[in-house]
Amino acid sequence: MAADPLSRRIATITAILVIVTGCAQQGDFGRPKPGAWNSLIETTGTLAARERGEPASAFPFTDDEITLRDRAWRFLMPAAGHDAFTDALANLTRSRVLPRSWRPDDPAAYYATLMDGPFRSPVSRYHRLSEDIGIDARLLPVFAAIAARVNQADALRLRSLPFAKSLDDRDVRQAAMRVAENRCLVAWVRTETDLRIARYRYALEHLLVAVPSPEAALVERTLRALEERRPLLVPLVPPATEESCGGWEERAVDAAPAPRPLVVKN
Structure with a gap:
């Protein structure tokens, strides 16, 4: 069966992005660089996710939701620069x-990049490893605080339905x-944080031997x-969210409380 026009457009745009996206455009403080290119990628991602049947709301983002996505960038992109294709692939999936x-x-990818990079001395590799870990440690509480605010807004959203x-x-x-988009993003960052910690641990152990x-x-x-x-990420979403971001709609709507009778005082 022939693909519909939207599918063909998304496939074409995706192919172009895969070819020409040499590297992600990163700004300051672990956030994407504001600009038309990153905006195009985000818009294309929403269309592609919607076409795959993933939650992709047409509602505008709140300020906190925008900040949440900006802060997630650090944890969804490689800590150390990889080859152009790997960086592009990370950005396109993010x-x-x-x-x-x-x-x-x-798990060995970060260590491999750390060892392949040009450094003046072996000590420089330790410094780079410590710097990457330190940035994550500083930015994780910032992300968690924003995610908590988004959770509060989502709870209000669901209660009002x-x-x-x-x-x-x-x-x-x-x-x-x-609501599903927000929860799945937080769960994804939680998963990627665990993976980053494992990669850092792998790099430290192998670097110490090498x-x-x-x-x-x-x-x-x-x-x-x-x-x-x-652990700051633990209470933000339920433990099983990482495995259950399918079936999102029913769970999100079910989370809304039943209407309570209004009490009118004379």
């Missing part, structure tokens, strides 16, 4: 142009999709600081 399943999951009599089925569906240095002690302390902050 933005949902391509499915998340396309992301490579190699039973009382908003003018809403139609489309409005309810769009609200459910936005080029022993007292600098390893500093890296270990920094890594422990990151591990100690990881």
